[in-house]
Amino acid sequence: MKKWSSKGSQISSEEYGRGDVDWELRPGGMIVQKRHVGSGSDSNSERFITIKVSHGSYRHQITVDSHSTFGDLKTVLRRQTGLETREQRLLFKGKEKENDEWLHMAGVNDMSKLILMEDPATKERKLEEMKKKNTLAAGEALAEIRAEVDKLSEKVAAVEGGVSGGKRVEEKEVNLLTELLMMQLLKLDAIETDIDSKLQRRTQVVRVQKLVDTLDNLKARISNPLNQTTKKIVSSATAKWEAFDSGFGSLIPPTSKLTISSTKITHDWELFD
Template sequence: MMKRSITTTSKRRKPKAPPQQLEVAIDWEVRPGGMLVQKRSPVGSDPGCATAPFINIKVSHDSYHHLLSLPSTSTFGDLKKILARETKLEAKDQRLLFKGKEKGDEERLDMAGVKDMSKVILLEDPASKERKFVDKSKNHAKMLAYDAVMKVRTEVDKLSHKVAAMETCAKNENKIVVKEVEVLTELLMKELLKLDGIEAEGEAKTQRRIEVRRVQGYVDILDNLKLAQSTNHFDQTVPAVSVTTKWETFDSRIGSLTAPKHVQTSTKITKEWEQFE
């Protein structure tokens, strides 16, 4: 009996290719101190924030209290951004105090010891308060200046109607009373002095400049009307020189053309003659 030899061939498996490593782009940022570090992901986008527990924080601001919930790995800068939406106070104007110490924007809540229902105090930066007070004072001064200019404009509007009426009379060759022109000019000059005494900025300054030019224009119109009226009056009152053919006869005597009626003299005329040797 013959034995069969069975030859078995084993299939070799191809080695698996090593898994490809994904290249992750790293964003870098420069910290205020000049150090180059990996850019921190915002709250909610950091994978670590998804696993970090959320904590509730009580923030006291003047007489108001805010209850906020955010990841424990958030920074005080992140907390300021949330408070900016709640209080309308910009993050740069906020000061956050925890356990009596002011915290920087880069400090993390959990590292500073902030836990669930911890209390944080929000204060407004004194420089911000002073800046707002100055801005408020400037705005108040601008409003007062603007109102003062508008009051002058109202008075000038009334006087402008009288100027227009005088212009119409002059165009119609009607007589204008010079005294009325002078009074109206004086009233306009008083309004011009009021404008000169108004300290204005911004829009109020622009409106004041417009009114000054407007008043000066009305004064020029009145000056021209007064000059024209004076010229017409002069032409009417000065008599014309008449030329006649009547001639006057003069004596051929030397001396005055008209002899005096009575001439007094101190010379005494006598008939006594003085003899000379």
């Protein structure tokens, strides 16, 4: 029975089963002779290497067995980056490396530099999923805000009816409604929308702004009640004068033509005794 070592040399069945030789299973599934600490250049300190991996703006230093594969390195990087091994692309000296390639065979040494990139297809799929998730979240947020604005709109209408009917309305009640509406504007501004939901957000923004304007006008009417009373009196008097002027009893006398008799002046003077 023959077995192959990592260097391609054959291992006899007698040597494989011999008790004075220690064997170990490499990550790639290959059985090799185990190295021991203190055996010259094969010491434990020289067996492990540190690799610098660049991932976008991030920098990682990974310590691995020098005889590991690039697939083993991806497994370690998965814990560091959160990327699954199938989503990773490792480049060394400008070339992408396969999972079954050995680090030492590719020339990767201590402090070598590798570049980690996310698979483009995977990245695009994640962006699509994120877009759908954001669209759903935006729709739910808009529906919640719309329901809240409906409630506030009813309260604004009630306050407006009370002020118009002469009911006493506290100014702090108007201020509270204004503050609640402004909070809805802040929520609308924080929503990340796409083309479909942008129009819905704009509709709610305009609606809230109109309600705030209505409350500002109501606040002015509450702050100046005498001014409103004067306006009502003037309006009523103006209506009465217009009715009086246009009909019977007008104060403006009708225009009449006066007949003036002319006197003829002559030079025939009478002499009085």
